[in-house]
Amino acid sequence: MSKKPNILLVYTGGTIGMIKDYKTNALKAFDFSQILEKIPELEQLNCVIKSISFDVPIDSSNMNTLYYKDIVSIIEDNYHDFDGFVILTGSDTMSYTSSAISFMIENLQKPIIFTGSQLPIGDLRTDAKENLITSIEIASARKEGKPIISEVCLYFEYKLYRANRTTKINAEQFEAFASMNYPNLAESGVYLNFRDHYIYKPSEERKELIIRKNLVTDILILKLFPGITEKVVKSILNTVDLKGVILESYGAGNAPDEVWFLNLLKEAISKDIRIINVTQCSGGNVIQGHYETSIELKQIGVVSGKDITTESAVAKLMYLLSENLTLDKFTYYFEKPLRGEISDK
Ligand code: ASP
Numbered sequence: 001m002s003k004k005p006n007i008l009l010v011y012t013g014g015t016i017g018m019i020k021d022y023k024t025n026a027l028k029a030f031d032f033s034q035i036l037e038k039i040p041e042l043e044q045l046n047c048v049i050k051s052i053s054f055d056v057p058i059d060s061s062n063m064n065t066l067y068y069k070d071i072v073s074i075i076e077d078n079y080h081d082f083d084g085f086v087i088l089t090g091s092d093t094m095s096y097t098s099s100a101i102s103f104m105i106e107n108l109q110k111p112i113i114f115t116g117s118q119l120p121i122g123d124l125r126t127d128a129k130e131n132l133i134t135s136i137e138i139a140s141a142r143k144e145g146k147p148i149i150s151e152v153c154l155y156f157e158y159k160l161y162r163a164n165r166t167t168k169i170n171a172e173q174f175e176a177f178a179s180m181n182y183p184n185l186a187e188s189g190v191y192l193n194f195r196d197h198y199i200y201k202p203s204e205e206r207k208e209l210i211i212r213k214n215l216v217t218d219i220l221i222l223k224l225f226p227g228i229t230e231k232v233v234k235s236i237l238n239t240v241d242l243k244g245v246i247l248e249s250y251g252a253g254n255a256p257d258e259v260w261f262l263n264l265l266k267e268a269i270s271k272d273i274r275i276i277n278v279t280q281c282s283g284g285n286v287i288q289g290h291y292e293t294s295i296e297l298k299q300i301g302v303v304s305g306k307d308i309t310t311e312s313a314v315a316k317l318m319y320l321l322s323e324n325l326t327l328d329k330f331t332y333y334f335e336k337p338l339r340g341e342i343s344d345k
Contacts, residue, residue, distance in 0.1 A: 005047045005083035005140040009035065010074055012067065013057030014090025016115070016132065019122030027120055029057050039121070041133060047140040050082075060090025060116075063097055065318065069213045071097070072104045075112065076211050084111040084139030084147065088132070091116040091168055091176050094154060098163030100315035102152035102339045106210035109202050111139045111149035114163055115156060118174055127174045131156060134188050141192070151200040151340065153185060160186035162200070164312040164341040167282065180283035181307040181343065200340050216321035219244040221310060223280065230260045237268045244274040244317045246310060253277045253286030253304065254293040262296050269301045274321065274330055278305035278313050285343070303331045308342045316341065 011017050011032040018027040019038075032053040036042055042049055052074060058067065075085055089097055098114040105112075115135040117128035135155040141148040154163040157175045165182040186194045218241045222233070237245070245268065249255045255277075265275060277286050277297055285307045288298035298304070305313050320333055337344050 005142065006081060007047045007049050007084050007086060007136055007139050008074075008078050008082040009049055009051040009086050009088065009136070010071065011051065011053040011057060011088045012060075012063075012071065013054060014060050014088060014092075014116045015120050016088050016090075016117040016128045017053075017057060018120035020120065030121060039129065039132070041129065042136070045133065045136055045140065047083075047136065049136065058090075060093040060097070063089070063093045065100070065215045065217055068097060068100050068104065068215070071101060072211055072213060075101075075105065076209075079110070079209060082110070083142075084149075085113070086132070086135045086139050087112060087114045089114060089116055091118065091156070095163070095166045095168055095177070095309065095311040096314060098152055098154050098166070099309070099312040099341065100215070100318065102164045102341065103315050103319040104212050104215075105152070106212070107202070107207040108152070108209070109147070109150050109206070111141075111147050112152045113139050113149070113160075114152070114154045118172070118176060127157060130158075130188075134158075134192070137192060138186065141194070148194055149185070149199060150202045158188045159184045160188075160194075162198075162340055164315070164339055165309065167309050167311060169282070178282070181285075181309075182340070212319065212322070214322040215318040216243050217318060218242055219246070219314065219317050219321070221246045221248060221314070223248040224250060224255055228256075230264070233261065233264050237264055237273070242268075242273055243321050244276070246276050246278055246305070246313045246317060247302065248280045248310060249277050249286070249294070249297075250280060252284065252290050252294070253279055253288050253297070254291050255297060257293045257296060262300065265297070265302065266300045269327070272327075274303060274317065274327070274334075275301075276303045276305045276313055276317060276334060278308060278310055301327055301331075303334045306335060306342050306345075312341045
């Protein structure tokens with residue numbers, strides 16, 4: 001008989017780990033070391049579950065790159081002893097965090113599934129149990145002795161997504177996430193249906209796990225809007241120590257073609273600030289040069305974010321800046337998929 005998969009549950013914080021104190025009606029953090037006692041359904045899963053929790057669980061609005069490093073260190077320290085990882089975080093910044101973890105770990109051969117919930121695990125109408133139980137099932141799922149998933153994913157409300165393709169789209173509905181530019185990897189109904197064709201397949205050759213903990217955080221997001229002034233853009237691009245900018249442009253990557261605007265971007269690029277063009281639209285692609293209003297962006301060295309999400313672009317920018325690449329190399333790596341986060345076209 002084959003041995004049961006070992007799954008490590010990592011609780012960082014967020015609504016999922018809260019229970020209601022029925023005497024006071026207040027939500028309070030749940031002691032994760034007691035998870036098996038509190039959710040006896042977990043005993044029925046065909047895996048061995050261990051859990052670990054942040055000493056002080058956080059609301060995901062307080063997430064930052066130091067916590068990313070803590071999550072990656074937990075995975076690194078336990079990588080050989082576990083077959084899969086389920087990371088519980090608040091949903092508010094889950095797409096940012098899971099995207100970053102996807103870049104911080106290279107040659108991953110095991111599933112890392114992020115999940116959380118809109119209602120606390122102790123609430124009568126909670127979505128937490130389904131999200132948690134199915135995430136553990138996905139992290140344990142194997143075919144011909146190999147894990148079905150070997151990438152960083154996000155599971156929420158019956159759908160499994162590639163994490164670095166997701167965006168939080170709703171603060172109230174259980175269906176809180178969307179992956180506009182890449183299909184779901186699995187859907188859970190009566191059966192758990194994996195969509196093999198879209199799931200990342202690691203190379204047969206066993207490549208060593210590479211962990212990167214160095215991220216550059218001197219970056220910002222500049223969202224365009226009609227009426228944005230020269231004064232504002234100038235002051236943003238002159239931020240002390242600025243290394244990279246995610247430029248949220250319009251439609252297919254269009255921006256004002258006014259001279260002052262292009263000159264400010266040019267000046268920033270000449271100071272080695274990397275500028276990435278992503279669209280404000282929730283779906284679709286940046287195609288620099290498709291309209292007149294984006295031809296010059298390409299010519300002055302703005303990098304195309306193609307169909308990447310803003311969340312994933314932030315993570316990829318933090319990672320690639322830490323590699324100290326020339327503009328040509330940086331552009332080459334940014335515009336090509338490293339973890340399936342961007343389409344290869
Ligand atoms: N504010 C919470 C958080 O992101 C919401 C949630 O858990 O979904 O930590």
